[in-house]
Amino acid sequence: MQAQDRMDPSQTLSIDAMGGDNAPRIVVDGVAEFLESRPHMKALLHGDEALLAPLMAGRSVLQARATLVHAGEKITSDMKPSQALRRGKGTSMWNAVEAIRDGKAGASVSAGNTGALMAMSMLILRKMDGVHRPAMTAVWPTLRGRTIVLDVGANVEADAQQLVSFAIMGEAFARATLAIARPSVGLLNIGSEEMKGHEEVREAHEWLRAAGLDLDYRGFIEGDDISMGMVDVVVTDGFTGNVALKTGEGVARMLASHMREAFTESLMSKAGALLAMNGLKRLKSLMDPSNVNGGVLLGLGGISVKSHGSADARGFARACEMAADLAASDFQGEIAANLAKIGTGGVAA
Amino acid sequence: MQAQDRMDPSQTLSIDAMGGDNAPRIVVDGVAEFLESRPHMKALLHGDEALLAPLMAGRSVLQARATLVHAGEKITSDMKPSQALRRGKGTSMWNAVEAIRDGKAGASVSAGNTGALMAMSMLILRKMDGVHRPAMTAVWPTLRGRTIVLDVGANVEADAQQLVSFAIMGEAFARATLAIARPSVGLLNIGSEEMKGHEEVREAHEWLRAAGLDLDYRGFIEGDDISMGMVDVVVTDGFTGNVALKTGEGVARMLASHMREAFTESLMSKAGALLAMNGLKRLKSLMDPSNVNGGVLLGLGGISVKSHGSADARGFARACEMAADLAASDFQGEIAANLAKIGTGGVAA
Numbered sequence: 001m002q003a004q005d006r007m008d009p010s011q012t013l014s015i016d017a018m019g020g021d022n023a024p025r026i027v028v029d030g031v032a033e034f035l036e037s038r039p040h041m042k043a044l045l046h047g048d049e050a051l052l053a054p055l056m057a058g059r060s061v062l063q064a065r066a067t068l069v070h071a072g073e074k075i076t077s078d079m080k081p082s083q084a085l086r087r088g089k090g091t092s093m094w095n096a097v098e099a100i101r102d103g104k105a106g107a108s109v110s111a112g113n114t115g116a117l118m119a120m121s122m123l124i125l126r127k128m129d130g131v132h133r134p135a136m137t138a139v140w141p142t143l144r145g146r147t148i149v150l151d152v153g154a155n156v157e158a159d160a161q162q163l164v165s166f167a168i169m170g171e172a173f174a175r176a177t178l179a180i181a182r183p184s185v186g187l188l189n190i191g192s193e194e195m196k197g198h199e200e201v202r203e204a205h206e207w208l209r210a211a212g213l214d215l216d217y218r219g220f221i222e223g224d225d226i227s228m229g230m231v232d233v234v235v236t237d238g239f240t241g242n243v244a245l246k247t248g249e250g251v252a253r254m255l256a257s258h259m260r261e262a263f264t265e266s267l268m269s270k271a272g273a274l275l276a277m278n279g280l281k282r283l284k285s286l287m288d289p290s291n292v293n294g295g296v297l298l299g300l301g302g303i304s305v306k307s308h309g310s311a312d313a314r315g316f317a318r319a320c321e322m323a324a325d326l327a328a329s330d331f332q333g334e335i336a337a338n339l340a341k342i343g344t345g346g347v348a349a
Numbered sequence: 350m351q352a353q354d355r356m357d358p359s360q361t362l363s364i365d366a367m368g369g370d371n372a373p374r375i376v377v378d379g380v381a382e383f384l385e386s387r388p389h390m391k392a393l394l395h396g397d398e399a400l401l402a403p404l405m406a407g408r409s410v411l412q413a414r415a416t417l418v419h420a421g422e423k424i425t426s427d428m429k430p431s432q433a434l435r436r437g438k439g440t441s442m443w444n445a446v447e448a449i450r451d452g453k454a455g456a457s458v459s460a461g462n463t464g465a466l467m468a469m470s471m472l473i474l475r476k477m478d479g480v481h482r483p484a485m486t487a488v489w490p491t492l493r494g495r496t497i498v499l500d501v502g503a504n505v506e507a508d509a510q511q512l513v514s515f516a517i518m519g520e521a522f523a524r525a526t527l528a529i530a531r532p533s534v535g536l537l538n539i540g541s542e543e544m545k546g547h548e549e550v551r552e553a554h555e556w557l558r559a560a561g562l563d564l565d566y567r568g569f570i571e572g573d574d575i576s577m578g579m580v581d582v583v584v585t586d587g588f589t590g591n592v593a594l595k596t597g598e599g600v601a602r603m604l605a606s607h608m609r610e611a612f613t614e615s616l617m618s619k620a621g622a623l624l625a626m627n628g629l630k631r632l633k634s635l636m637d638p639s640n641v642n643g644g645v646l647l648g649l650g651g652i653s654v655k656s657h658g659s660a661d662a663r664g665f666a667r668a669c670e671m672a673a674d675l676a677a678s679d680f681q682g683e684i685a686a687n688l689a690k691i692g693t694g695g696v697a698a
Contacts, residue, residue, distance in 0.1 A: 143603050153539055156547055190502055190591040198505055198588065223595030227603040239547065240592050242539040243585075246572030247593045251600045254492050254576040258635055259608075262628030269625040276621030279611030286607055 010327050011040055013320055014105035016096040017047030018074035019112020021310045024048070027111065028055040028062070030316025034324075035061045037317070041324055044105055046071045046092040071095050075116045077309065084116030085123060093117060097124045100302040106327025107303035109294075109319050111311055118154060121297055121304035128332070130339035133158070134299035135166045136238070136306075137173055138245050139292040139322075144229030146292065148174045148183075153242035154297060160203035161342065163187065163235055167208055168338040169298040170233040171215045176329035177322050183232035186221035188240060200237070213338055294319035296326065298335070303327060359676050360389055362669055363454035365445040366396030367423035368461020370659045373397070376460065377404040377411070379665025383673075384410045386666070390673055393454055395420045395441040420444050424465045426658065433465030434472060442466060446473045449651040455676025456652035458643075458668050460660055467503060470646050470653035477681070479688035482507070483648035484515045485587070485655075486522055487594050488641040488671075493578030495641065497523045497532075502591035503646060509552035510691065512536065512584055516557055517687040518647040519582040520564045525678035526671050532581035535570035537589060549586070562687055643668035645675065647684070652676060 015031055017024045024047050031043050042065045045052055049070040056062045071092040075084050088094040093116065096108045101124050110117050118136070127134060135151035150170045151158065158166065167185050174183035187205055189197040197220070208217040221230050223244060236244070263273040263280075273280060293315040295306045303326045307319035364380055366373045373396050380392050391414045394401055398419040405411045420441040424433050437443040442465065445457045450473050459466050467485070476483060484500035499519045500507065507515065516534050523532035536554055538546040546569075557566040570579050572593060585593070612622040612629075622629060642664040644655045652675045656668035 141603075143606060156539065188592060190505065190588055190595075223592040223597075224599035224602070226596055227599035236592075239539055240589055243537060243572040243589050244592050244596045246539075247575055248572075248596050248600045250573035250576035251597045252604060253573070254490075255601065255604050255632075257492060258632050262632045263625055265628050269628045272621040272623070272625030272628075274621065275624065276612055276618040279614050279618045279621075283604075283607050283611045 008042075009103050010106040012042045012044060012105040013323050013327070014044045014096045014099035014108040015046060015320075016093045016108065016110035016112055017045045017052055018071070018092040019110040019117075019309075020307065020316075021111075022312075023111060024051055024055060026311070026313045027316055028052065029313035030311070031066060031320060032059055032061050033313055033317040034320035035065050038321070038324055041065070043067070044069050044096075044099055046095045046099075047074070048072065048092075069095060075113050077113050079113055079116055081115040081119035084113065085119050088116070088120055094120060094124070097121055097302075097304055100304065101125055107305060107323035109305045109307060109316070109323050111307035111309050111316060111319075114306055114309075117304065117306055118297055121300055125300040125302040125304060128299055128301055128336060128339070130336070130342075131165060131169075131299035133162050133165075134297045135169060137170065137296050137298060138241075139177070139294065140226055140234070140245075140248070141286060141292050142227050142229030146178055147226060147229055147232055147234055148178070149226065149234045149236070149241055149245060150298065151236065151238035151241050152245045152295070153238045155238040157239065158200065158237035160200050160207060163200065163204035163237070164207045164211070164342055165299070165339060167204075167215065167217070167233065167235045168213065168342070169335050170235060172331040172334040172338070173296065173298055173326075174232045175334070176331040177325050178232060180232055182216050184216045184218050185233040185235060186218050186225065186231035188226075188234055188236035188244070189220040189222065191222050204235075207342070211342060213341055215338065292318070294322040296322070303332075358452050359455040361391045361393060361454040362672050362676070363393045363445045363448035363457040364395060364669075365442045365457065365459035365461055366394045366401055367420070367441040368459040368466075368658075369656065369665075370460075371661075372460060373400055373404060375660070375662045376665055377401065378662035379660070380415060380669060381408055381410050382662055382666040383669035384414050387670070387673055390414070392416070393418050393445075393448055395444045395448075396423070397421065397441075418444060424462050426462050428462055428465055430464040430468035433462065434468050437465070437469055443469060443473070446470055446653055449653065450474055456654060456672035458654045458656060458665070458672050460656035460658050460665060460668075463655060463658075466653065466655055467646055470649055474649040474651040474653060477648055477650055477685060477688070479685070479691075480514060480518075480648035482511050482514075483646045484518060486519065486645050486647060487590075488526070488643065489575055489583070489594075489597070490635060490641050491576050491578030495527055496575060496578055496581055496583055497527070498575065498583045498585070498590055498594060499647065500585065500587040500590050501594045501644070502587045504587040506588065507549065507586035509549050509556060512549060512553035512586070513556045513560070513691055514648070514688060516553075516564065516566070516582065516584045517562065517691070518684050519584060521680040521683040521687070522645065522647055522675075523581045524683070525680040526674050527581060529581055531565050533565045533567050534582040534584060535567050535574065535580035537575075537583055537585035537593070538569040538571065540571050553584075556691070560691060562690055564687065641667070643671040645671070652681075
């Protein structure tokens with residue numbers, strides 16, 4: 001480990017440099033891009049010194065504000081969560097998360113194995129008081145900006161109280177990362193008139209309306225409202241949220257493929273694409289997952305951010321920015337305050 | 350009722366001419382378009398004679414092959430299913446469905462109130478033997494063609510046996526409407542490694558693998574596989590299916606809106622759009638919901654097709670084509686044969 005003094009934990013990120021499809025190269029590039037855009041931030045880079053040192057050499061922003069922390073082992077993408085927990089100690093992922101618990105950094109970022117990262121984060125950072133189940137967030141690009149959707153797969157089911165706690169955690173998360181003072185919250189449901197959703201969803205709806213929670217609850221929304229940006233936070237169980245997220249990604253990918261075809265089918269259409277270049281570039285950027293990279297397992301005693309495994313350097317930098325925003329905010333305190341109000345089933349309905 | 354002899358029920362559709370946002374005009378136009386493309390088909394048009402007769406006047410295809418059946422009442426879009434059942438008798442929707450039960454036509458089509466149509470269809474046509482819960486289908490445009498998704502909202506939950514019956518019904522439906530001899534079937538799930546979905550989904554998976562059903566079951570798929578066209582039939586519960594369908598529609602609508610902006614932001618981009626016109630037209634048609642219009646409540650003793658309420662004439666014609674394909678096929682018989690194999694819980698696992 002290189003010597004480095006005077007690190008402020010809340011202005012330091014702890015990075016798993018070995019996780020992700022193109023690690024460590026894109027991770028190092030992404031951290032460099034992040035540090036350039038945030039001049040007050042520093043980074044710990046956990047990973048194999050023999051691989052990392054050459055990538056960091058001669059780059060002034062990394063030399064000045066990144067610290068290499070050697071870890072000889074790493075978590076592979078095919079490892080099961082249980083294996084990762086057994087053999088995890090000393091890996092770059094483990095060390096990156098452990099640095100949060102030990103107060104060396106304000107948040108960690110990894111593009112590695114999702115299941116392993118979730119399991120490790122829960123083990124090392126523990127659940128916050130009052131949280132029964134942590135929830136995974138996704139940032140969803142909409143017509144009006146961005147919307148937070150949770151849970152997108154940390155759990156397969158959720159009872160009413162868990163849905164209410166997801167609403168509380170998502171609302172504080174949206175305030176910290178979307179810079180919205182009072183984010184609006186909706187509960188995902190289906191529209192058929194006389195049988196509005198499961199019992200869990202209907203019960204959570206009553207709680208959110210009745211409980212004296214400090215949040216702007218707007219009631220039920222439907223699937224097509226997500227992309228319209230109807231609310232800032234969409235609450236659902238992990239099964240439905242995961243299906244919705246992946247289904248949306250699939251539709252976007254299909255349309256992007258059709259669009260590429262439409263603009264390459266003839267000389268005329270290629271010329272058309274050239275003329276409309278500016279608009280098309282903006283469209284491409286809107287559809288680019290790198291621009292909304294970063295998921296967080298909410299409800300833990302520290303901040304562990306998951307980047308897409310296939311993120312490029314820019315995408316990884318976005319995940320770092322989210323981690324930095326969270327580390328600088330009081331969203332953990334806000335969550336604790338609202339969670340205390342729902343107590344153990346003690347909501348006046 | 351106009352006199353009309355020698356109608357072959359399987360070559361006749363029974364149409365609710367008063368249902369939908371722009372009824373009866375687009376319904377009459379849609380039926381005319383349908384009859385022109387299917388010279389052997391006939392239609393019963395149920396609705397207000399005073400409104401329908403002028404719309405049908407002077408149009409030779411309608412004069413030759415459509416029969417006006419007067420109904421003085423109609424179901425409105427804000428009526429609850431229970432109201433529709435109480436006051437439904439004698440409405441255009443009721444009469445359209447009743448004509449199927451009475452053997453006057455092979456299938457009915459309505460663009461009216463979904464909940465009312467579902468309730469009425471169940472009451473009049475009854476469930477098939479062996480079906481506990483009917484399921485609503487949707488046709489999903491994919492990279493490879495079209496995929497059937499069910500249930501998209503007839504029920505909010507589904508146990509393992511119901512999921513298996515959805516697979517059986519969807520497979521027969523896909524063969525009849527997509528002209529695929531042996532449609533492949535997948536079960537919608539989430540991808541996390543060590544906890545593959547709810548118990549219901551895992552149990553249905555075992556049944557589909559073990560039971561001696563005559564269908565090409567491919568196992569679990571995830572949300573993004575739907576638009577890739579990974580399988581011909583996607584099986585899920587009504588809550589998840591409805592959320593997936595509406596979420597996908599929302600994403601497509603958002604991207605279409607961004608695309609319009611990209612091609613109108615400057616003179617250059619407008620010129621580009623002109624040059625790329627052919628490709629863009631094809632893209633627009635791929636994204637046009639009218640091209641995949643028509644949902645069916647499977648598992649009843651007759652065929653009742655639901656058109657989008659906002660469908661245009663072409664969209665309504667597509668729903669009629671689907672109804673005609675179903676009326677000409679033996680999909681009800683195929684469903685009955687496979688359902689008999691799962692019996693009442695009697696699958697050898």
